Structure formats: structure tokens, C-alpha cells
Amino acid sequence: MQTEIRPEWITYEEARCLIGLSRTTLWRLVNSGAVKSASVGRATRINRVSLEEYMEREARGGTS
Secondary structure: OOOOOOOOEEOHHHHHHHHOOOHHHHHHHHHHOOOOEEEEOOEEEEEHHHHHHHHHHHHOOOOO
């Protein structure tokens, strides 16, 4: 039995495939602070849980 590993920090491409938003929209969410991200050198990673929570909030009408 194999255990699926879901990384906590994902690339823009992985985030785009996960939720179907464009790279530009994801960039705007990251830059506005709507989703948590981290940069190391030139690499930026998006926190998957933060992104999923953002999408859930938006699905409920943007309320907290």
C-alpha cells in the first residue's frame, strides 16, 4: 500500500493545475497576501492549504 504525499508548498504550475486559475491570477493572490507564499532565491512556492482555504472562502461568497 502506497501513501500519497501531498506537498505543503507547491509551484505556480502545480497550483494552476490544482485549482484552474491562471498564473497571473495566482500571482495577484500571492502579491496581495490573500494566500501564503514563500520565496527562496528566485523560486516562489505557494502554501497549498492557504490556497485551498482561500478557494473555500470564495466559494462561500468571500466571507471569513
